[in-house]
Amino acid sequence: MLRLEQVTKIYGDGTRALNNVSLKFEAGEFVVILGKSGAGKSTLLRCINRLVEPTSGKIFFEDQEVTAMDGKRLRSQRQNIGMIFQNYNLVSRLSVRTNVLAGALGRTSAWSALINYFAQDEIAAAHHHLERMEIGEKAGQRADQLSGGQQQRVGIARALMQQPKIILADEPVASLDPATSRTILDILRRINREDGVTVLCNLHLPELAREYGLRLIAMHSGEIVYDGPPEGLTPEVSDRLYNTPAP
Ligand SMILES: Nc1ncnc2c1ncn2[C@@H]1O[C@H](COP(=O)(O)OP(=O)(O)O)[C@@H](O)[C@H]1O
Ligand SMILES: [Mg+2]
Structure with missing residues (x-):
C-alpha cells in the first residue's frame, strides 16, 4: 500500500x-x-x-x-494518514471533545469549524472514539488536565476521526x-x-x-x-x- x-x-x-x-x-x-x-x-x-x-x-x-x-x-x-506525536499536539485550553473533533477538520468547512460547529454525526463519532479509548468521561475536560497517557489516548482518538x-x-x-x-x-x-x-x-x-x-x-x-x-x-x-x- x-x-x-x-x-x-x-x-x-x-x-x-x-x-x-x-x-x-x-x-x-x-x-x-x-x-x-x-x-x-x-x-x-x-x-x-x-x-x-x-x-x-x-x-x-x-x-x-x-x-x-x-x-x-x-x-x-x-x-x-493519521499522525500521532510524542508531545500529543493537543490544544491545551480546548476540551478533549474539541481536540478529537479537530481530526474531522478535513471534512468540515473552515467557517463551521471556526464557529465551533460540528455536525451531530461527527460529535457522535468523537464520543465513540473516546469511549473506545476508555476516556469517554473526560470529553468535557480541558486537554491539559489529563495525564500524559490520557492525552495520548485523545491524540489517538483524534487520528481515528480521519478514518x-x-x-x-x-x-x-x-x-x-x-x-x-x-x-x-x-x-x-x-x-x-x-x-x-x-x-x-x-x-x-x-x-x-x-x-x-x-x-x-x-x-x-x-x-x-x-x-x-x-x-x-x-x-x-x-x-x-x-x-x-x-x-
Ligand atoms: N529541520 C531540520 N534541519 C536540519 N537538520 C535536521 C532537521 N530535522 C532533523 N535534522 C537532522 O536530521 C537527522 C535525522 O533527524 P530525525 O529524522 O529527527 O531523527 P530521529 O527522529 O531518528 O531522531 C539528524 O541529524 C537531525 O539533526
Ligand atoms: Mg524523531
Whole structure:
C-alpha cells in the first residue's frame, strides 16, 4: 500500500537525514522503526505525508505518487494518514471533545469549524472514539488536565476521526513511563488488528521495539540497517545501532 523508492532527504544545512531509502509496506502491517536519536526516523515518517519534502526519490501510496501531488490532491491524501506525536499536539485550553473533533477538520468547512460547529454525526463519532479509548468521561475536560497517557489516548482518538488507512506514530510513548507506554502500544496494536489500519511506529527503546514490532526496521545515520522479524535482529546489529557514532 506504501512504497518508498530511493528516498533521500538532505536538509538546508547539508544534513543527510535519509540516504537512498527504499521500503515497501503491505496493508495491515504493524511495523516498528527503531533507531537512536538522529537516525532519521522522524524524517522518514514526515516524508510519507510530505511534512518534509524529500530531496530525491519517489513515494507511492496505493499506486498514487504522493511526491507528485499538490494542493487539493495532497490534502485529500493526508486524510488517509493519521499522525500521532510524542508531545500529543493537543490544544491545551480546548476540551478533549474539541481536540478529537479537530481530526474531522478535513471534512468540515473552515467557517463551521471556526464557529465551533460540528455536525451531530461527527460529535457522535468523537464520543465513540473516546469511549473506545476508555476516556469517554473526560470529553468535557480541558486537554491539559489529563495525564500524559490520557492525552495520548485523545491524540489517538483524534487520528481515528480521519478514518485513516495508515497511522504514523512518531515516538508516541517517549514521554510516558513503561507501564503507560505498554497500554498505548497495546491500543495501537488493537487498532491495527481490529480495524486493519496499517501502523508505522517510531521507537527508540529496543526492548519495546522487539516486544511490539511484528516487523522491525532498524535505522542508523539515515540508512536501513535491518528489516525483518524481531528475532532476526542480532546483538551485533543492535549494538551497532546504539554504539556506532553517526559519521
Ligand atoms: N529541520 C531540520 N534541519 C536540519 N537538520 C535536521 C532537521 N530535522 C532533523 N535534522 C537532522 O536530521 C537527522 C535525522 O533527524 P530525525 O529524522 O529527527 O531523527 P530521529 O527522529 O531518528 O531522531 C539528524 O541529524 C537531525 O539533526
Ligand atoms: Mg524523531
